Amino acid sequence: MNRYGLIVALLSLLLAACSGTRNYSDGEAFRSDSRYSRDFSVAPVPVCEAARRVLLRDGYIVDAGAGERITGAKEFQVDDNQQAQLRLYVNCSVRALGSTLFVTATEEHFDIKTSRKSTSLGIPLLFPISVSNSSEVDAQVKVRGEMVRDKDFYERFYRGVNQELSR
Numbered sequence: 001m002n003r004y005g006l007i008v009a010l011l012s013l014l015l016a017a018c019s020g021t022r023n024y025s026d027g028e029a030f031r032s033d034s035r036y037s038r039d040f041s042v043a044p045v046p047v048c049e050a051a052r053r054v055l056l057r058d059g060y061i062v063d064a065g066a067g068e069r070i071t072g073a074k075e076f077q078v079d080d081n082q083q084a085q086l087r088l089y090v091n092c093s094v095r096a097l098g099s100t101l102f103v104t105a106t107e108e109h110f111d112i113k114t115s116r117k118s119t120s121l122g123i124p125l126l127f128p129i130s131v132s133n134s135s136e137v138d139a140q141v142k143v144r145g146e147m148v149r150d151k152d153f154y155e156r157f158y159r160g161v162n163q164e165l166s167r
Contacts, residue, residue, distance in 0.1 A: 036104055038161075040100070059074055069091050073085055082110065084107060084108065101161065108142055113141050116135070
């Protein structure tokens with residue numbers, strides 16, 4: 001193989017290695033990460049109720065959770081055709097001397113797409129009049145989403161829960 005052929009082969013291998021689908025599960029080590037959980041010396045029910053109040057006071061729409069699970073969502077208008085949504089998933093769990101509050105947040109971005117639909121009905125030879133109908137439909141299309149990893153975001157949430165517990 002000549003020098004040019006070797007360079008082309010190496011470049012092809014590099015491109016093939018970079019273009020594969022990323023497998024995100026390979027990076028999961030299942031280590032404890034302090035940003036996603038906080039221990040409290042209070043039972044799970046009051047901790048979850050404090051978390052619910054924090055979300056409600058900050059304008060989140062809170063779904064009725066089953067037991068000690070809460071989901072809260074807040075929407076943001078980015079511009080005329082773009083929206084974002086912040087969603088928090090909260091779980092309260094019993095531990096030996098109190099409870100653990102687990103929180104995961106996701107941020108999703110949506111574009112508003114307008115689709116036009118038109119229909120026409122008529123029989124040209126027998127019935128020369130046709131009836132037509134057209135409509136426009138707006139739909140949200142998710143363009144990206146990811147988990148919130150910012151430690152300060154979670155710290156602000158835990159501070160709010162602590163403030164609610166002290167009231």
